[in-house]
Structure formats: C-alpha cells, structure tokens
Amino acid sequence: MIRNLARTYFREALYAIPAVLFMAFLFAMPLLGVLSQSLQRNSGGGPSLEAWTKVFTTPLFLKVAIATLEISIGATLCSLLLAYPVAYFLAKQPPRRRVLYMILVLIPFWTSSLVKSFSLMVLLGHSGIINELLATVGIGPVKMLFNRFGVMVGMSHYLIPFMVFPILTSLQNQPPELGRAAAIMGAGKLRIFTRVTFPLSLPGVMAGALLVFVLSLGFYIIPALLGGRKDMMFANLVDFYTREVLNWPVASAVAVLLALAAAAAATLLSKVQSGSSIYSEEAR
Amino acid sequence: MPTSVPLSRRSIVLGIAAGAVAAPAYIRPGWAQGKRLVICHFGGIEYFAKRQVLYDPFTKATGIEIVTTTGPDVAKMKVQVEHKDVEWDITEMNDAWVPTVARMGLLERVDENIVDRTNCIPQAKNDFAVGRAVYSGGIAFPTDRLSGRVAKTWTDFWDTKRIPGRRGLRNRITDTLEIALMGDGVTASKVYPCDVERAFKALDQIKEDVSQWIAQSQQAVSLIQRDEADFTFAYATRVKKSQESNVPIGYSFQQNILGINYSGALKGTRNRDAAMRFLAFTMDRDRQVQLANLTIDAPSRTDALPLVDPRVRKWLPDIGNPGNLFTNPEWWVGRVDELNTRFKEWLLT
Numbered sequence: 203m204i205r206n207l208a209r210t211y212f213r214e215a216l217y218a219i220p221a222v223l224f225m226a227f228l229f230a231m232p233l234l235g236v237l238s239q240s241l242q243r244n245s246g247g248g249p250s251l252e253a254w255t256k257v258f259t260t261p262l263f264l265k266v267a268i269a270t271l272e273i274s275i276g277a278t279l280c281s282l283l284l285a286y287p288v289a290y291f292l293a294k295q296p297p298r299r300r301v302l303y304m305i306l307v308l309i310p311f312w313t314s315s316l317v318k319s320f321s322l323m324v325l326l327g328h329s330g331i332i333n334e335l336l337a338t339v340g341i342g343p344v345k346m347l348f349n350r351f352g353v354m355v356g357m358s359h360y361l362i363p364f365m366v367f368p369i370l371t372s373l374q375n376q377p378p379e380l381g382r383a384a385a386i387m388g389a390g391k392l393r394i395f396t397r398v399t400f401p402l403s404l405p406g407v408m409a410g411a412l413l414v415f416v417l418s419l420g421f422y423i424i425p426a427l428l429g430g431r432k433d434m435m436f437a438n439l440v441d442f443y444t445r446e447v448l449n450w451p452v453a454s455a456v457a458v459l460l461a462l463a464a465a466a467a468a469t470l471l472s473k474v475q476s477g478s479s480i481y482s483e484e485a486r
Numbered sequence: 487m488p489t490s491v492p493l494s495r496r497s498i499v500l501g502i503a504a505g506a507v508a509a510p511a512y513i514r515p516g517w518a519q520g521k522r523l524v525i526c527h528f529g530g531i532e533y534f535a536k537r538q539v540l541y542d543p544f545t546k547a548t549g550i551e552i553v554t555t556t557g558p559d560v561a562k563m564k565v566q567v568e569h570k571d572v573e574w575d576i577t578e579m580n581d582a583w584v585p586t587v588a589r590m591g592l593l594e595r596v597d598e599n600i601v602d603r604t605n606c607i608p609q610a611k612n613d614f615a616v617g618r619a620v621y622s623g624g625i626a627f628p629t630d631r632l633s634g635r636v637a638k639t640w641t642d643f644w645d646t647k648r649i650p651g652r653r654g655l656r657n658r659i660t661d662t663l664e665i666a667l668m669g670d671g672v673t674a675s676k677v678y679p680c681d682v683e684r685a686f687k688a689l690d691q692i693k694e695d696v697s698q699w700i701a702q703s704q705q706a707v708s709l710i711q712r713d714e715a716d717f718t719f720a721y722a723t724r725v726k727k728s729q730e731s732n733v734p735i736g737y738s739f740q741q742n743i744l745g746i747n748y749s750g751a752l753k754g755t756r757n758r759d760a761a762m763r764f765l766a767f768t769m770d771r772d773r774q775v776q777l778a779n780l781t782i783d784a785p786s787r788t789d790a791l792p793l794v795d796p797r798v799r800k801w802l803p804d805i806g807n808p809g810n811l812f813t814n815p816e817w818w819v820g821r822v823d824e825l826n827t828r829f830k831e832w833l834l835t
Binding site: 320 | 559560561564586590657696697698699701702705708712713714822823826827830831833834835
C-alpha cells in the first residue's frame with residue numbers, strides 16, 4: 203500500500219522534471235548569479251559587502267522602499283475594490299455569456315502599458331476628456347495626473363484581471379446549495395453575502411491580492427509616466443544602477459531585496475491556496 | 487570625395503536586390519571578415535537619414551555591408567566586451583556615457599591616421615569616440631496661450647513671479663544641475679566646475695512650480711501640447727517635428743544646452759579597420775552637411791556649417807552663442823551616482 207503510494211508519487215514527480223530543469227537553469231541559476239554579483243566589489247576584485255552597506259545606509263533606498271510598498275498596497279486595494287464586483291457579476295452569469303465577459307476583462311492585456319499610459323494622459327489630463335466634461339457642469343479642473351491618483355488608475359487598469367480570476371474561481375467553487383440553505387433559514391441577500399459568500403471567497407481574495415501585490419512591486423513605467431515626483435519605485439533604482447552608473451552590485455542587491463519581498467508574498471500565497479483546497483474538499 | 491548622388495527609386499531597388507544576392511556570402515565567416523559592420527543606433531526618424539546619407543553610401547564606396555540594430559546601452563556594451571563576444575562593431579552613445587565608458591576600456595582608441603578630425607570643433611573630439619553632430623535642448627513653450635509672456639532664458643524660467651506658469655524639467659540630475667545654475671544667473675562659461683550647493687538651493691526655489699519631472703524625451707513636447715505644462719526642457723528636433731504636424735509650440739534659441747552625438751568602436755571588434763573607416767566617413771564634410779539638412783543636428787566640422795541649407799540653419803544650435811552651454815561629461819565622471827542619489831532624495835522630500 204505504502205509502496206504503491208510511493209510509486210505513484212515518484213511517477214508524478216517525473217512529470218515535473220522538465221519544469222524543474224527549466225526553472226533551475228533559467229531562473230534559479232541566474233538568480234544565484236544576481237546574488238553573487240551583489241556580493242562583489244564594483245571596481246572589480248573580490249567579494250565585498252560594499253553594495254549591501256550602501257543599500258542599508260543610504261536614506262534614498264529606505265524612502266523608495268516605503269514609496270514602493272505604499273504604492274503596491276494602494277494598487278492592491280484599488281484593484282480589489284474594483285475587481286470583486288466584476289468577479290461576483292461574472293460568477294452569476296450563465297457559462298456561455300461568462301466566457302464572453304471574461305474575454306472583455308482580458309482586453310486590456312492586448313495593449314502595452316506605455317500606450318495605455320499615454321492614452322490615460324489624454325483621459326485624465328488638465329484639459330483631458332474627463333476634465334472637459336466636468337467643466338460643462340462647472341466643476342474642476344481636477345488634478346488627476348502626475349500624482350498618486352494617476353498611478354493608482356494606471357496600475358489598477360493593468361492589474362484588475364489578475365485579481366478577477368482568482369476571486370471568480372473561488373466564487374464558482376462555492377456549492378450553490380450553501381446560499382440556498384441560508385435562504386431557507388431566512389437569511390436575506392445581504393446577509394447571505396456577508397455571512398456565506400464573502401467569507402468563503404476570502405481565499406480567492408487573498409490569492410488575488412498577493413498576486414497583484416507581487417506584480418506591483420516590480421512596476422516601473424506607469425509610475426514614472428503618470429506619477430509625481432514622489433512616486434518612485436524600487437525598479438527605477440535597479441534600472442538606474444544597471445544602465446546609468448553601471449554599479450551592478452548595487453543593482454543586484456536591490457533586485458535581491460525585491461525578489462525576497464516577492465518570495466515572502468508568494469510563500470503566503472501558497473499557504474492561502476492550500477487552505478482554499480482544504481475548504482473545497484470539506485465542502486463537497 | 488564623393489558628391490551626393492540623388493537616390494532614385496530604381497537605385498534603391500537595385501541596392502536591395504544587390505544586397506539580397508550578396509547576402510549568402512556573409513553567412514560564411516571567412517567572407518564576412520571585414521565585409522560587414524554591425525552598427526547600433528538610437529533609432530527614430532533619424533535612422534532613415536543615416537541610412538540614406540551614411541550607411542548606403544559607405545557600402546557603395548567600400549563594399550562593406552552595414553547591418554543595424556537599435557538601442558545603445560552601456561550595460562550591453564560592458565557585457566559584450568567583458569565576454570569577448572562583440573556583436574556591435576560600432577555603437578552610438580549618449581555624450582554623458584563617453585568618459586566613463588572610455589575609462590572602463592569598452593572602446594577602441596580612435597585611429598587618427600584613418601579619422602581626420604582637423605576641422606572638428608574641440609568639444610566633439612574624444613580619444614575614444616567621434617562626435618559627428620551637435621544637438622540642442624532648450625525651453626519649449628506654447629504659442630497659442632500665455633499671450634506672449636514666455637520664458638526664453640533659464641533666468642526667465644526661474645523667475646516664476648514675473649513669468650507665471652507650470653514648469654517641466656527632467657527627472658535626472660545631469661542637465662538639471664547645469665540648468666539650475668544658469669537659472670540662478672550663472673553664465674554658461676562659469677557653469678563648470680558646478681557649484682552643487684548653489685544648484686540645489688536654486689532647485690529648492692523652483693520645486694513647487696515644477697508640475698512634472700519628465701521621464702521620457704517625448705513627454706516634453708506632449709506636456710505642452712496637452713496643456714499640462716507651459717515651459718519644458720525639450721530637444722529642438724522634437725519641437726520641430728511637432729511644429730511640422732501643426733502643434734502650436736515654440737522653442738527658444740537664446741540659451742541652449744548643447745550635446746554631442748557620439749559614435750565609437752567597441753573594444754575587441756573583429757572589424758576594427760572597417761569601423762575606423764566608417765567613423766572617418768561620419769566626419770566627411772558633405773556627409774555632415776546632408777545629415778544636418780535632414781536631421782537639424784549641427785555638423786561638428788566648422789567648414790560644414792556654412793554649407794547647410796539656409797532654411798534648416800535657423801534650427802541648428804548656434805555653437806558660437808556665449809549663452810549656450812556645452813555639457814561637460816568629464817565633470818560628471820564619478821559624480822553621477824552620488825548627485826543623482828541626492829537629487830532623488832530631494833525629489834522625495
């Protein structure tokens with residue numbers, strides 16, 4: 203019995219070998235390269251903690267880290283607030299129409315973020331379409347560009363699909379009988395949502411939030427184009443040290459920190475996802 | 487020296503056909519030796535001008551095919567040279583990179599026996615790179631609003647009381663530091679060595695009037711076009727292009743920041759001689775005149791300037807104007823990291 207199980211386990215593991223090799227050569231090894239690069243002296247010649255000392259003693263890195271976290275958390279919250287209703291609506295649709303709507307959700311992916319940023323400028327600008335409309339009602343102009351608001355709009359626009367799908371999956375996994383049972387027991391629609399549907403969708407929410415958060419950490423072009431002077435991201439520093447001052451140890455150290463933050467979030471993500479699978483087995 | 491041959495459609499077709507017939511030869515490495523140059527350039531509309539005035543005529547004159555790729559990048563140069571796997575024989579460079587890149591040993595020394603630079607302006611001469619042209623950056627402004635109250639010099643730009651309006655500067659310290667000093671009243675000839683403290687004090691004064699710290703060159707004109715800013719630091723080429731598409735935008739020639747379009751040969755290129763011959767070709771007087779006519783970058787040869795089309799000449803930066811500042815990348819060596827860090831911290835507070 204145990205032997206059989208071990209054999210199945212082994213056979214299943216075999217299938218993973220190509221993926222493991224792929225990741226080992228094209229992800230893990232370069233990542234180790236980046237790590238070792240961060241421990242080199244920039245002028246060449248031998249290992250050194252010079253890059254890490256610089257990263258931890260220069261106030262700029264801490265300030266940019268805080269801005270990066272603020273922006274990432276903000277973008278995650280905005281995407282969540284906007285994506286949940288979409289996912290909820292999609293879950294209620296008959297399968298065929300749902301597929302059509304899901305394609306609509308994915309459409310923003312077909313445009314590059316550079317093009318999107320420039321078109322958002324046309325929309326949100328000082329004499330942009332929205333402000334012109336507001337002016338006809340006698341409001342404005344409202345400053346929506348080159349500040350945190352612009353960054354949030356641009357980033358959420360890009361990130362919403364990543365939030366919709368995990369939430370949608372967890373909403374669809376909910377057995378419909380639960381809602382019906384609650385209704386039979388006399389719960390109103392709002393109560394069913396707050397006591398049954400929403401709590402059960404939390405694993406999807408967490409998964410989506412972490413996914414979006416990790417993606418936000420690496421954002422770069424959108425904050426540079428739509429943000430103000432304080433909207434600076436860690437990735438901009440990587441670029442600056444890689445291409446402009448050619449201090450690759452410092453660029454690597456910053457990249458390692460970013461990777462660590464993403465890895466920490468991903469670990470949380472895997473915890474949440476295994477939690478969600480336990481719940482769905484229980485429910486069935 | 488070859489004079490200009492007007493390009494007819496037929497000659498282009500013939501050229502392409504000849505290229506196609508010849509192409510298989512370049513696959514064989516033996517033949518490829520010295521017969522093919524890879525040039526990395528900045529792209530854009532200027533590429534077509536270079537193809538027409540530099541690359542194709544060079545092939546015609548020497549039989550050396552020119553293959554191009556875009557996106558010069560110091561990091562990529564470093565990787566190619568360090569791994570002894572040089573793909574780009576020649577690359578164009580931002581003037582700010584040249585001293586650092588030369589010190590790092592990423593460039594071949596310019597062979598003065600092949601490249602004749604007797605008529606070259608001193609600012610465009612470097613032991614490791616050839617400066618073909620001079621480009622200019624300056625104040626761009628809208629011509630359809632503000633009713634003529636326009637900042638034309640950097641002191642105007644800093645005088646936000648007399649000339650109100652939203653400003654746009656670059657989100658990097660290079661150029662911005664020099665501009666701040668000129669805004670504070672320093673004359674162009676006194677900018678270097680830069681008084682860093684004075685520059686940051688000047689930046690403090692204008693901080694709240696800068697509505698946008700520009701990340702990409704094309705933003706500088708589009709901000710004015712879309713009424714997001716009134717005065718921005720923009721490149722003349724971009725302003726001219728916008729004017730040609732009827733955007734109401736102007737450009738001040740009173741106080742410009744001048745830079746050099748450099749090219750150099752990567753250290754360890756297998757086609758060093760051919761590369762040097764190409765660099766020499768970029769210093770040819772007639773080539774420079776024709777390129778200036780097409781791109782509005784000023785020739786770096788003093789004897790080429792008077793030959794440029796008079797209609798274009800009004801767009802060329804005036805190298806002799808004492809109000810204009812040639813940026814000095816040498817001053818920046820070893821300072822970019824420290825000052826940019828300070829600048830970014832300053833932006834965040």
